[in-house]
Amino acid sequence: MAGIKQQKTIPTVYNMSSSKAISALWPLEELADAGIKYKVVNLPRRGADTYKVLKSHFPLGKSPTVTLEHVGGEAEVTYQIMPNVLTETRLILQFFSDHYTDGVWVPESEEDKRRDTFFQEFAHGSLITKIDHILTFEVIPTMLFFPMRYLTLLMVLPIRMHFMKDLTVIYQIMEDPLSEEKPWFSGKNIGLADFNTIFAMDMAVQRGYIQLEKYPMLAKWYNTVQDRPAYKRAKEVGEVYDCATFA
Ligand SMILES: N[C@@H](CCC(=O)N[C@@H](CS)C(=O)NCC(=O)O)C(=O)O
Structure with missing residues:
Protein backbone atom coordinates (compact mmCIF):
# COMPACT_ATOMS: atom_id res chain seq x y z
CA MET A 1 0.00 0.00 0.00
CA THR A 101 0.47 6.78 6.94
CA ASP A 102 1.45 9.55 4.60
CA GLY A 103 -2.15 10.58 4.36
CA VAL A 104 -3.79 7.56 2.70
CA TRP A 105 -6.97 8.34 4.60
CA VAL A 106 -6.85 12.10 4.11
CA PRO A 107 -9.54 12.98 1.54
CA GLU A 108 -8.30 14.55 -1.69
CA SER A 109 -10.84 17.34 -2.02
CA GLU A 110 -11.70 20.07 0.47
CA GLU A 111 -15.35 19.02 0.21
CA ASP A 112 -14.51 15.46 1.26
CA LYS A 113 -12.25 16.71 4.05
CA ARG A 114 -15.16 18.67 5.51
CA ARG A 115 -17.50 15.70 5.13
CA ASP A 116 -14.95 13.36 6.73
CA THR A 117 -14.55 15.68 9.74
CA PHE A 118 -18.32 16.01 10.07
CA PHE A 119 -18.97 12.26 10.06
CA GLN A 120 -16.10 11.52 12.46
CA GLU A 121 -17.78 13.79 14.98
CA PHE A 122 -21.29 12.66 14.08
CA ALA A 123 -20.41 8.99 14.68
CA HIS A 124 -19.53 9.62 18.33
CA GLY A 125 -21.50 12.78 19.12
CA SER A 126 -24.86 11.85 17.58
CA LEU A 127 -25.11 8.27 16.31
CA ILE A 128 -23.51 6.31 19.13
CA THR A 129 -24.94 8.63 21.78
CA LYS A 130 -28.49 7.87 20.65
CA ILE A 131 -27.78 4.16 20.34
CA ASP A 132 -26.31 4.13 23.85
CA HIS A 133 -29.51 5.78 25.18
CA ILE A 134 -31.64 3.00 23.70
CA LEU A 135 -29.28 0.34 24.96
CA THR A 136 -29.37 1.76 28.49
CA PHE A 137 -33.16 1.77 28.58
CA GLU A 138 -33.22 -1.81 27.29
CA VAL A 139 -30.71 -3.00 29.85
CA ILE A 140 -32.33 -1.46 32.96
CA PRO A 141 -35.34 -3.88 33.06
CA THR A 142 -33.07 -6.90 32.58
CA MET A 143 -31.28 -5.97 35.81
CA LEU A 144 -34.48 -6.06 37.88
CA PHE A 145 -36.52 -8.92 39.28
CA PHE A 146 -40.21 -9.71 38.68
CA PRO A 147 -42.52 -7.74 38.96
CA MET A 148 -40.30 -4.66 38.75
CA ARG A 149 -38.79 -5.97 35.52
CA TYR A 150 -42.15 -5.91 33.70
CA LEU A 151 -43.30 -2.63 35.24
CA THR A 152 -40.05 -0.95 34.27
CA LEU A 153 -40.23 -2.47 30.81
CA LEU A 154 -43.66 -0.87 30.31
CA MET A 155 -42.29 2.45 31.52
CA VAL A 156 -39.23 2.46 29.27
CA LEU A 157 -40.99 1.31 26.08
CA PRO A 158 -42.27 4.80 25.12
CA ILE A 159 -38.84 6.29 25.84
CA ARG A 160 -37.22 3.65 23.66
CA MET A 161 -39.71 4.40 20.88
CA HIS A 162 -38.93 8.10 21.13
CA PHE A 163 -35.19 7.46 20.75
CA MET A 164 -35.81 5.05 17.87
CA LYS A 165 -37.68 7.83 16.06
CA ASP A 166 -34.73 10.18 16.63
CA LEU A 167 -32.49 7.53 15.07
CA THR A 168 -34.44 7.61 11.80
CA VAL A 169 -33.41 11.26 11.34
CA ILE A 170 -29.80 10.34 12.09
CA TYR A 171 -29.86 7.48 9.55
CA GLN A 172 -31.33 9.76 6.88
CA ILE A 173 -28.53 12.29 7.49
CA MET A 174 -26.09 9.42 6.89
CA GLU A 175 -27.95 8.02 3.87
CA ASP A 176 -28.33 11.22 1.86
CA PRO A 177 -24.66 12.07 1.09
CA LEU A 178 -23.72 8.49 0.16
CA SER A 179 -23.66 7.91 -3.62
CA GLU A 180 -21.99 5.73 -6.25
CA GLU A 181 -19.28 8.42 -6.66
CA LYS A 182 -18.91 8.95 -2.91
CA PRO A 183 -19.78 5.64 -1.25
CA TRP A 184 -17.82 6.34 1.97
CA PHE A 185 -18.54 8.69 4.85
CA SER A 186 -15.11 10.12 4.10
CA GLY A 187 -16.25 10.75 0.51
CA LYS A 188 -14.70 9.18 -2.59
CA ASN A 189 -12.32 6.96 -0.63
CA ILE A 190 -12.48 5.10 2.65
CA GLY A 191 -11.26 7.16 5.60
CA LEU A 192 -11.39 7.94 9.29
CA ALA A 193 -15.12 8.73 9.29
CA ASP A 194 -15.82 5.17 8.12
CA PHE A 195 -13.66 3.53 10.79
CA ASN A 196 -15.25 5.73 13.44
CA THR A 197 -18.78 4.77 12.35
CA ILE A 198 -18.57 0.99 12.24
CA PHE A 199 -19.12 0.09 15.90
CA ALA A 200 -22.32 2.13 16.19
CA MET A 201 -23.63 0.64 12.95
CA ASP A 202 -22.77 -2.90 14.06
CA MET A 203 -24.75 -2.26 17.25
CA ALA A 204 -27.65 -0.78 15.26
CA VAL A 205 -27.80 -3.72 12.87
CA GLN A 206 -27.10 -6.52 15.32
CA ARG A 207 -29.49 -5.20 17.99
CA GLY A 208 -32.25 -4.44 15.47
CA TYR A 209 -32.20 -0.64 15.78
CA ILE A 210 -32.29 -0.13 12.01
CA GLN A 211 -34.23 -1.48 9.05
CA LEU A 212 -31.41 -1.38 6.54
CA GLU A 213 -33.79 -1.87 3.59
CA LYS A 214 -35.09 1.66 4.23
CA TYR A 215 -31.61 3.11 3.69
CA PRO A 216 -30.19 1.50 0.50
CA MET A 217 -26.93 3.48 0.36
CA LEU A 218 -26.27 2.99 4.06
CA ALA A 219 -27.00 -0.73 3.58
CA LYS A 220 -24.52 -0.84 0.72
CA TRP A 221 -21.88 0.90 2.85
CA TYR A 222 -22.53 -1.51 5.70
CA ASN A 223 -22.35 -4.63 3.54
CA THR A 224 -19.22 -3.39 1.76
CA VAL A 225 -17.50 -3.00 5.13
CA GLN A 226 -18.64 -6.45 6.29
CA ASP A 227 -17.10 -7.97 3.14
CA ARG A 228 -13.82 -6.12 3.43
CA PRO A 229 -10.98 -8.59 4.18
CA ALA A 230 -9.29 -6.28 6.71
CA TYR A 231 -12.56 -5.86 8.62
CA LYS A 232 -13.10 -9.64 8.68
CA ARG A 233 -9.55 -10.14 9.94
CA ALA A 234 -10.05 -7.46 12.61
CA LYS A 235 -12.99 -9.45 13.98
CA GLU A 236 -10.89 -12.62 14.00
CA VAL A 237 -8.03 -10.85 15.76
CA GLY A 238 -10.45 -9.54 18.40
CA GLU A 239 -11.76 -13.11 18.88
CA VAL A 240 -15.21 -12.20 20.28
CA TYR A 241 -17.38 -9.54 18.68
CA ASP A 242 -21.11 -9.78 19.27
CA CYS A 243 -22.98 -6.51 19.61
CA ALA A 244 -26.31 -8.28 20.10
CA THR A 245 -25.37 -9.99 23.35
CA PHE A 246 -22.15 -8.12 24.22
CA ALA A 247 -20.44 -11.39 24.98
N1 LIG B 1 -15.18 7.86 24.60
C1 LIG B 1 -14.58 6.57 24.47
C2 LIG B 1 -15.62 5.55 24.94
C3 LIG B 1 -15.11 4.14 24.95
C4 LIG B 1 -16.12 3.23 25.60
O1 LIG B 1 -17.10 3.67 26.23
N2 LIG B 1 -15.89 1.95 25.48
C5 LIG B 1 -16.79 1.00 26.10
C6 LIG B 1 -16.89 -0.26 25.26
S1 LIG B 1 -17.66 0.04 23.74
C7 LIG B 1 -16.23 0.61 27.44
O2 LIG B 1 -15.04 0.53 27.62
N3 LIG B 1 -17.13 0.36 28.38
C8 LIG B 1 -16.77 -0.07 29.67
C9 LIG B 1 -17.34 0.81 30.73
O3 LIG B 1 -17.95 1.82 30.41
O4 LIG B 1 -17.14 0.49 31.89
C10 LIG B 1 -14.14 6.30 23.04
O5 LIG B 1 -14.74 6.87 22.13
O6 LIG B 1 -13.18 5.56 22.82
Whole structure:
Protein backbone atom coordinates (compact mmCIF):
# COMPACT_ATOMS: atom_id res chain seq x y z
CA MET A 1 0.00 0.00 0.00
CA ALA A 2 1.41 3.38 -0.97
CA GLY A 3 1.66 6.10 1.61
CA ILE A 4 2.90 4.16 4.60
CA LYS A 5 5.39 5.85 6.93
CA GLN A 6 8.33 4.17 8.60
CA GLN A 7 6.86 2.87 11.83
CA LYS A 8 8.39 4.53 14.91
CA THR A 9 5.97 3.11 17.46
CA ILE A 10 4.27 -0.27 17.82
CA PRO A 11 0.76 0.11 19.20
CA THR A 12 -0.87 -2.41 21.52
CA VAL A 13 -4.66 -2.33 21.39
CA TYR A 14 -6.41 -3.28 24.62
CA ASN A 15 -9.54 -4.78 23.16
CA MET A 16 -12.46 -5.59 25.42
CA SER A 17 -14.67 -8.09 23.57
CA SER A 18 -17.60 -6.68 21.55
CA SER A 19 -16.46 -3.08 21.96
CA LYS A 20 -15.50 0.07 20.13
CA ALA A 21 -11.99 -1.36 19.82
CA ILE A 22 -13.14 -2.80 16.47
CA SER A 23 -12.74 0.77 15.18
CA ALA A 24 -9.03 0.57 16.01
CA LEU A 25 -8.44 -3.02 14.91
CA TRP A 26 -10.02 -2.56 11.48
CA PRO A 27 -7.75 0.30 10.27
CA LEU A 28 -4.72 -1.44 11.75
CA GLU A 29 -5.60 -4.53 9.73
CA GLU A 30 -5.92 -2.32 6.62
CA LEU A 31 -2.37 -1.08 7.35
CA ALA A 32 -1.08 -4.55 8.24
CA ASP A 33 -1.36 -5.40 4.53
CA ALA A 34 1.35 -2.79 3.98
CA GLY A 35 3.54 -4.04 6.81
CA ILE A 36 2.40 -1.97 9.79
CA LYS A 37 2.82 -4.03 12.96
CA TYR A 38 0.63 -3.96 16.03
CA LYS A 39 -0.22 -6.06 19.06
CA VAL A 40 -3.54 -6.83 20.66
CA VAL A 41 -4.54 -7.82 24.17
CA ASN A 42 -8.01 -9.37 24.18
CA LEU A 43 -10.00 -8.94 27.34
CA PRO A 44 -13.35 -10.66 27.94
CA ARG A 45 -16.11 -8.10 28.63
CA ARG A 46 -17.08 -9.74 31.90
CA GLY A 47 -13.59 -10.92 32.81
CA ALA A 48 -12.50 -10.51 36.43
CA ASP A 49 -9.33 -8.62 35.45
CA THR A 50 -10.58 -6.71 32.40
CA TYR A 51 -11.16 -3.34 34.08
CA LYS A 52 -8.05 -3.77 36.21
CA VAL A 53 -5.96 -4.16 33.05
CA LEU A 54 -7.66 -1.26 31.25
CA LYS A 55 -7.38 1.00 34.30
CA SER A 56 -3.71 0.12 34.74
CA HIS A 57 -3.10 2.10 31.53
CA PHE A 58 -5.69 4.87 31.90
CA PRO A 59 -7.92 5.61 34.90
CA LEU A 60 -11.16 5.58 32.92
CA GLY A 61 -10.66 1.93 31.97
CA LYS A 62 -12.28 2.08 28.52
CA SER A 63 -11.88 0.03 25.39
CA PRO A 64 -10.09 0.81 23.18
CA THR A 65 -7.03 1.92 25.10
CA VAL A 66 -3.76 1.90 23.14
CA THR A 67 -0.22 1.85 24.49
CA LEU A 68 2.84 2.62 22.36
CA GLU A 69 6.31 1.10 22.30
CA HIS A 70 9.01 3.10 20.58
CA VAL A 71 10.77 0.90 18.03
CA GLY A 72 14.19 2.44 18.66
CA GLY A 73 13.78 2.42 22.44
CA GLU A 74 13.32 6.22 22.53
CA ALA A 75 11.97 7.96 25.63
CA GLU A 76 8.23 7.93 26.27
CA VAL A 77 6.20 10.68 24.64
CA THR A 78 3.01 12.23 26.02
CA TYR A 79 0.88 12.30 22.87
CA GLN A 80 -2.28 13.04 24.85
CA ILE A 81 -2.12 13.40 28.62
CA MET A 82 -0.22 10.28 29.69
CA PRO A 83 3.12 8.98 28.39
CA ASN A 84 2.73 6.50 25.51
CA VAL A 85 -1.01 6.02 26.08
CA LEU A 86 -3.79 6.85 23.63
CA THR A 87 -7.50 6.87 24.43
CA GLU A 88 -10.71 8.11 22.75
CA THR A 89 -11.39 6.24 19.54
CA ARG A 90 -11.49 9.24 17.26
CA LEU A 91 -8.11 10.48 18.51
CA ILE A 92 -6.57 7.01 18.37
CA LEU A 93 -7.54 6.73 14.70
CA GLN A 94 -6.17 10.21 13.99
CA PHE A 95 -2.87 9.10 15.55
CA PHE A 96 -2.74 6.03 13.30
CA SER A 97 -3.39 8.21 10.27
CA ASP A 98 -0.80 10.84 11.24
CA HIS A 99 1.93 8.48 12.44
CA TYR A 100 1.60 5.37 10.28
CA THR A 101 0.47 6.78 6.94
CA ASP A 102 1.45 9.55 4.60
CA GLY A 103 -2.15 10.58 4.36
CA VAL A 104 -3.79 7.56 2.70
CA TRP A 105 -6.97 8.34 4.60
CA VAL A 106 -6.85 12.10 4.11
CA PRO A 107 -9.54 12.98 1.54
CA GLU A 108 -8.30 14.55 -1.69
CA SER A 109 -10.84 17.34 -2.02
CA GLU A 110 -11.70 20.07 0.47
CA GLU A 111 -15.35 19.02 0.21
CA ASP A 112 -14.51 15.46 1.26
CA LYS A 113 -12.25 16.71 4.05
CA ARG A 114 -15.16 18.67 5.51
CA ARG A 115 -17.50 15.70 5.13
CA ASP A 116 -14.95 13.36 6.73
CA THR A 117 -14.55 15.68 9.74
CA PHE A 118 -18.32 16.01 10.07
CA PHE A 119 -18.97 12.26 10.06
CA GLN A 120 -16.10 11.52 12.46
CA GLU A 121 -17.78 13.79 14.98
CA PHE A 122 -21.29 12.66 14.08
CA ALA A 123 -20.41 8.99 14.68
CA HIS A 124 -19.53 9.62 18.33
CA GLY A 125 -21.50 12.78 19.12
CA SER A 126 -24.86 11.85 17.58
CA LEU A 127 -25.11 8.27 16.31
CA ILE A 128 -23.51 6.31 19.13
CA THR A 129 -24.94 8.63 21.78
CA LYS A 130 -28.49 7.87 20.65
CA ILE A 131 -27.78 4.16 20.34
CA ASP A 132 -26.31 4.13 23.85
CA HIS A 133 -29.51 5.78 25.18
CA ILE A 134 -31.64 3.00 23.70
CA LEU A 135 -29.28 0.34 24.96
CA THR A 136 -29.37 1.76 28.49
CA PHE A 137 -33.16 1.77 28.58
CA GLU A 138 -33.22 -1.81 27.29
CA VAL A 139 -30.71 -3.00 29.85
CA ILE A 140 -32.33 -1.46 32.96
CA PRO A 141 -35.34 -3.88 33.06
CA THR A 142 -33.07 -6.90 32.58
CA MET A 143 -31.28 -5.97 35.81
CA LEU A 144 -34.48 -6.06 37.88
CA PHE A 145 -36.52 -8.92 39.28
CA PHE A 146 -40.21 -9.71 38.68
CA PRO A 147 -42.52 -7.74 38.96
CA MET A 148 -40.30 -4.66 38.75
CA ARG A 149 -38.79 -5.97 35.52
CA TYR A 150 -42.15 -5.91 33.70
CA LEU A 151 -43.30 -2.63 35.24
CA THR A 152 -40.05 -0.95 34.27
CA LEU A 153 -40.23 -2.47 30.81
CA LEU A 154 -43.66 -0.87 30.31
CA MET A 155 -42.29 2.45 31.52
CA VAL A 156 -39.23 2.46 29.27
CA LEU A 157 -40.99 1.31 26.08
CA PRO A 158 -42.27 4.80 25.12
CA ILE A 159 -38.84 6.29 25.84
CA ARG A 160 -37.22 3.65 23.66
CA MET A 161 -39.71 4.40 20.88
CA HIS A 162 -38.93 8.10 21.13
CA PHE A 163 -35.19 7.46 20.75
CA MET A 164 -35.81 5.05 17.87
CA LYS A 165 -37.68 7.83 16.06
CA ASP A 166 -34.73 10.18 16.63
CA LEU A 167 -32.49 7.53 15.07
CA THR A 168 -34.44 7.61 11.80
CA VAL A 169 -33.41 11.26 11.34
CA ILE A 170 -29.80 10.34 12.09
CA TYR A 171 -29.86 7.48 9.55
CA GLN A 172 -31.33 9.76 6.88
CA ILE A 173 -28.53 12.29 7.49
CA MET A 174 -26.09 9.42 6.89
CA GLU A 175 -27.95 8.02 3.87
CA ASP A 176 -28.33 11.22 1.86
CA PRO A 177 -24.66 12.07 1.09
CA LEU A 178 -23.72 8.49 0.16
CA SER A 179 -23.66 7.91 -3.62
CA GLU A 180 -21.99 5.73 -6.25
CA GLU A 181 -19.28 8.42 -6.66
CA LYS A 182 -18.91 8.95 -2.91
CA PRO A 183 -19.78 5.64 -1.25
CA TRP A 184 -17.82 6.34 1.97
CA PHE A 185 -18.54 8.69 4.85
CA SER A 186 -15.11 10.12 4.10
CA GLY A 187 -16.25 10.75 0.51
CA LYS A 188 -14.70 9.18 -2.59
CA ASN A 189 -12.32 6.96 -0.63
CA ILE A 190 -12.48 5.10 2.65
CA GLY A 191 -11.26 7.16 5.60
CA LEU A 192 -11.39 7.94 9.29
CA ALA A 193 -15.12 8.73 9.29
CA ASP A 194 -15.82 5.17 8.12
CA PHE A 195 -13.66 3.53 10.79
CA ASN A 196 -15.25 5.73 13.44
CA THR A 197 -18.78 4.77 12.35
CA ILE A 198 -18.57 0.99 12.24
CA PHE A 199 -19.12 0.09 15.90
CA ALA A 200 -22.32 2.13 16.19
CA MET A 201 -23.63 0.64 12.95
CA ASP A 202 -22.77 -2.90 14.06
CA MET A 203 -24.75 -2.26 17.25
CA ALA A 204 -27.65 -0.78 15.26
CA VAL A 205 -27.80 -3.72 12.87
CA GLN A 206 -27.10 -6.52 15.32
CA ARG A 207 -29.49 -5.20 17.99
CA GLY A 208 -32.25 -4.44 15.47
CA TYR A 209 -32.20 -0.64 15.78
CA ILE A 210 -32.29 -0.13 12.01
CA GLN A 211 -34.23 -1.48 9.05
CA LEU A 212 -31.41 -1.38 6.54
CA GLU A 213 -33.79 -1.87 3.59
CA LYS A 214 -35.09 1.66 4.23
CA TYR A 215 -31.61 3.11 3.69
CA PRO A 216 -30.19 1.50 0.50
CA MET A 217 -26.93 3.48 0.36
CA LEU A 218 -26.27 2.99 4.06
CA ALA A 219 -27.00 -0.73 3.58
CA LYS A 220 -24.52 -0.84 0.72
CA TRP A 221 -21.88 0.90 2.85
CA TYR A 222 -22.53 -1.51 5.70
CA ASN A 223 -22.35 -4.63 3.54
CA THR A 224 -19.22 -3.39 1.76
CA VAL A 225 -17.50 -3.00 5.13
CA GLN A 226 -18.64 -6.45 6.29
CA ASP A 227 -17.10 -7.97 3.14
CA ARG A 228 -13.82 -6.12 3.43
CA PRO A 229 -10.98 -8.59 4.18
CA ALA A 230 -9.29 -6.28 6.71
CA TYR A 231 -12.56 -5.86 8.62
CA LYS A 232 -13.10 -9.64 8.68
CA ARG A 233 -9.55 -10.14 9.94
CA ALA A 234 -10.05 -7.46 12.61
CA LYS A 235 -12.99 -9.45 13.98
CA GLU A 236 -10.89 -12.62 14.00
CA VAL A 237 -8.03 -10.85 15.76
CA GLY A 238 -10.45 -9.54 18.40
CA GLU A 239 -11.76 -13.11 18.88
CA VAL A 240 -15.21 -12.20 20.28
CA TYR A 241 -17.38 -9.54 18.68
CA ASP A 242 -21.11 -9.78 19.27
CA CYS A 243 -22.98 -6.51 19.61
CA ALA A 244 -26.31 -8.28 20.10
CA THR A 245 -25.37 -9.99 23.35
CA PHE A 246 -22.15 -8.12 24.22
CA ALA A 247 -20.44 -11.39 24.98
N1 LIG B 1 -15.18 7.86 24.60
C1 LIG B 1 -14.58 6.57 24.47
C2 LIG B 1 -15.62 5.55 24.94
C3 LIG B 1 -15.11 4.14 24.95
C4 LIG B 1 -16.12 3.23 25.60
O1 LIG B 1 -17.10 3.67 26.23
N2 LIG B 1 -15.89 1.95 25.48
C5 LIG B 1 -16.79 1.00 26.10
C6 LIG B 1 -16.89 -0.26 25.26
S1 LIG B 1 -17.66 0.04 23.74
C7 LIG B 1 -16.23 0.61 27.44
O2 LIG B 1 -15.04 0.53 27.62
N3 LIG B 1 -17.13 0.36 28.38
C8 LIG B 1 -16.77 -0.07 29.67
C9 LIG B 1 -17.34 0.81 30.73
O3 LIG B 1 -17.95 1.82 30.41
O4 LIG B 1 -17.14 0.49 31.89
C10 LIG B 1 -14.14 6.30 23.04
O5 LIG B 1 -14.74 6.87 22.13
O6 LIG B 1 -13.18 5.56 22.82
